[in-house]
Amino acid sequence: MASDELMEKIVNLSKRRGIIFPSAEIYGGFRSTYDYGPLGVLMLRNVKNAWWRSMVQLRHDVVGLDASILSTPKIWEASGHLANFTDPLVDCRSCKERWRADHIDGVCPNCGSTDLTEARAFNMMFKTFVGPVEDEASTAYLRPETAQGMFINFKNILQTSRKRPPFGIAQVGKSFRNEITPGNFVFRTREFEQMEMEYFVPPTEAPTWFEYWYQERLKWYLDLGIEDHMLRLRHHDKEELSHYSAGTVDIEFDFPWGWGELEGIANRTDYDLKAHSSYSGEKLEYFDPNTNSSYTPYVIEPAAGATRAMMAFLIGAYCEDEVNGEPRTVLKLHPRIAPYQVAILPLSKKESLMKLADEIYADLSPVFSCDYDDTQSIGKRYRRQDEVGTPTCVTVDFDSLEDNAVTIRDRDTTEQVRVPIAELRDNLVSRLGW
Numbered sequence: 001m002a003s004d005e006l007m008e009k010i011v012n013l014s015k016r017r018g019i020i021f022p023s024a025e026i027y028g029g030f031r032s033t034y035d036y037g038p039l040g041v042l043m044l045r046n047v048k049n050a051w052w053r054s055m056v057q058l059r060h061d062v063v064g065l066d067a068s069i070l071s072t073p074k075i076w077e078a079s080g081h082l083a084n085f086t087d088p089l090v091d092c093r094s095c096k097e098r099w100r101a102d103h104i105d106g107v108c109p110n111c112g113s114t115d116l117t118e119a120r121a122f123n124m125m126f127k128t129f130v131g132p133v134e135d136e137a138s139t140a141y142l143r144p145e146t147a148q149g150m151f152i153n154f155k156n157i158l159q160t161s162r163k164r165p166p167f168g169i170a171q172v173g174k175s176f177r178n179e180i181t182p183g184n185f186v187f188r189t190r191e192f193e194q195m196e197m198e199y200f201v202p203p204t205e206a207p208t209w210f211e212y213w214y215q216e217r218l219k220w221y222l223d224l225g226i227e228d229h230m231l232r233l234r235h236h237d238k239e240e241l242s243h244y245s246a247g248t249v250d251i252e253f254d255f256p257w258g259w260g261e262l263e264g265i266a267n268r269t270d271y272d273l274k275a276h277s278s279y280s281g282e283k284l285e286y287f288d289p290n291t292n293s294s295y296t297p298y299v300i301e302p303a304a305g306a307t308r309a310m311m312a313f314l315i316g317a318y319c320e321d322e323v324n325g326e327p328r329t330v331l332k333l334h335p336r337i338a339p340y341q342v343a344i345l346p347l348s349k350k351e352s353l354m355k356l357a358d359e360i361y362a363d364l365s366p367v368f369s370c371d372y373d374d375t376q377s378i379g380k381r382y383r384r385q386d387e388v389g390t391p392t393c394v395t396v397d398f399d400s401l402e403d404n405a406v407t408i409r410d411r412d413t414t415e416q417v418r419v420p421i422a423e424l425r426d427n428l429v430s431r432l433g434w
């Protein structure tokens with residue numbers, strides 16, 4: 001399928017099925033902002049939950065944090081963002097559009113002119129004012145990354161969690177960047193969600209942990225069903241490294257328009273802890289009782305985008321095939337990522353059937369995210385579930401009232417099996433790997 005066509009299909013499906021809506025449509029829209037609808041909010045939450053499960057819940061060396069978005073500008077002074085978090089901006093003298101110089105190769109993509117201004121550094125942080133007076137002293141910034149929350153809480157967490165290096169602090173939340181050219185649907189937006197973890201290690205162990213983390217993170221995408229030919233690792237060369245990094249690897253995904261970053265794994269050295277220590281006057285070190293000395297840990301950071309990852313999962317899962325000679329659209333999403341794991345479908349609106357279907361919903365919904373649909377023909381309902389990636393449908397039919405069994409239908413094979421209601425929950429738990 002042509003890449004434009006695939007993107008158009010995903011954007012249309014997202015809108016038609018309540019996954020992602022362009023924001024403020026009734027007002028004519030607001031450039032590159034999006035709202036996550038009833039199915040999108042489930043899917044995005046599943047992406048974040050799958051990350052949290054793998055990074056925090058299943059490990060005893062990583063703890064969580066939810067830091068504030070608004071905070072003192074001193075953080076951004078110390079971190080280097082006020083001075084360095086810039087993109088090179090050029091103006092087209094002919095049509096007045098603005099572009100990121102490193103994205104356009106000297107030619108205005110709008111009008112084709114080569115009459116561009118010199119590139120100037122444009123700081124991407126959103127500025128606002130805290131309190132009623134709008135002056136220099138009340139200026140604050142929306143965070144452009146979640147990472148700094150972990151550094152400024154290093155001491156608090158060291159003292160309260162009793163963790164010792166190597167250990168990590170993880171956070172999921174919104175970040176804001178005044179991108180010059182947002183676009184490609186939710187790939188690049190000005191408001192987006194990140195999933196970041198700062199892993200504090202003894203400096204000599206940093207290279208080993210760096211390699212460990214980029215392999216782990218690549219495995220996460222593979223385990224959640226992205227095919228390996230759609231993923232690759234790309235090592236940054238020296239000139240490309242950020243001001244704080246001693247090494248960076250990007251995990252890239254084969255987007256319809258080409259390879260693009262999903263996640264960056266960086267060896268941030270002791271840059272941030274030392275910078276905050278020097279700006280705040282607080283010691284941000286670890287005292288090692290074994291050697292009776294203190295050191296500033298190095299930090300390995302896997303930094304992923306939740307909204308960007310969700311888009312990659314949508315693209316990776318999109319399929320069109322044929323069932324009984326009829327075309328169908330199916331999202332082959334991993335059960336942990338799909339908005340619903342189970343759809344409960346009473347064959348008719350007869351009261352006794354709906355009552356049984358309700359009981360099944362009450363039994364399954366504490367365990368799985370379930371949909372309930374009693375509209376239209378059963379074939380149409382299967383198609384609707386396939387299109388949004390629901391891996392299993394449970395059909396309650398007239399025989400169910402007699403034999404106390406239901407039919408489970410598999411999304412990918414479309415195979416159907418009859419299962420006693422008493423065994424349904426356990427059957428789904430093992431089928432979906434719950």
Ligand code: ATP
Binds near residue numbers: 189190192304307
């Ligand atoms: P890019 O080069 O694409 O601008 P970056 O290298 O600046 O990205 P990082 O600062 O490493 O990105 O941020 C970590 C992750 O956060 C990225 O891999 C991406 O998944 C996500 N991310 C960054 N900027 C955006 C954005 N504007 N919209 C959506 N996700 C983003």
